[in-house]
Amino acid sequence: MAGEFALHERLAADTWPLTESRLSLLRLMNDQQYPWLLLVPKCPDVREIHELTEGDQHQLLNESSAIGRALLAEFGGDKLNVAALGNQVPQLHLHHVVRFEEDPAWPGPVWGVHPPLAYDGQTLVAMKERLRPVIDCFERAGSVGV
Numbered sequence: 001m002a003g004e005f006a007l008h009e010r011l012a013a014d015t016w017p018l019t020e021s022r023l024s025l026l027r028l029m030n031d032q033q034y035p036w037l038l039l040v041p042k043c044p045d046v047r048e049i050h051e052l053t054e055g056d057q058h059q060l061l062n063e064s065s066a067i068g069r070a071l072l073a074e075f076g077g078d079k080l081n082v083a084a085l086g087n088q089v090p091q092l093h094l095h096h097v098v099r100f101e102e103d104p105a106w107p108g109p110v111w112g113v114h115p116p117l118a119y120d121g122q123t124l125v126a127m128k129e130r131l132r133p134v135i136d137c138f139e140r141a142g143s144v145g146v
Contacts, residue, residue: 003044003045004044005042005043005044006044007025007040007091008089008090008091008093010088011038011040011089011091014029014030014116015027015028015029015038016028016030016119016124016128018128018131018135019135019138020042021063021138021139021141021142022142022143023041023042023043023056023063023142024039024041024042024142025038025040025042026038026039026040026135027040028119028124028127028128028131029095029097029116030116030118030119031110031116031118032117032118032123032127033103033105033114033116033117034097034098034103034105035071035074035075035077035097035131036095036096036097036098036110037067037071037096037131038093038094038095038096039060039067039093039094039096040091040092040093040094041056041060041092041093043056043092046091046092047086047090047091047092048084048092049084051092052092060094062141063138063142064094064096065141066137066140066141067096067134067138067141068080068082068096069137070134070136070137070138071098071134072098073133074130074131074133075098076098076100077098077099077100078099078100078101078106079098079099080096080097080099081095081096081097081099082094082095082096082097083095083097085111097110
């Protein structure tokens with residue numbers, strides 16, 4: 001029997017909460033160098049997308065697509081990277097990173113290249129305000145099928 005959902009401690013430490021849907025948490029990675037959101041399904045003991053129910057798989061794709069569209073609309077960017085790695089954190093989570101040719105890690109991966117540049121109070125508030133259209137899009141997508 002599956003246990004209760006709890007956000008992995010590393011995700012809790014490395015991200016800021018934004019909002020949630022029936023299925024997922026939406027969190028901001030604590031690194032100012034990139035517009036970087038995480039989508040974390042609130043499903044206990046799930047490590048892979050195929051372990052979700054078919055309905056939850058469709059909902060996750062709907063939420064991820066909404067986030068991607070809204071991030072690119074808000075930030076522009078040359079590429080949106082979406083990835084579910086799980087090498088460091090086994091809990092299923094999808095990274096959504098807006099990439100720019102002039103970002104510090106381009107064209108390589110963002111992981112482990114440069115130390116994160118954490119948000120301070122003022123920059124966090126400003127980023128959350130800028131993310132409002134993205135959050136709204138996610139919340140609309142997350143209400144589908146509820």
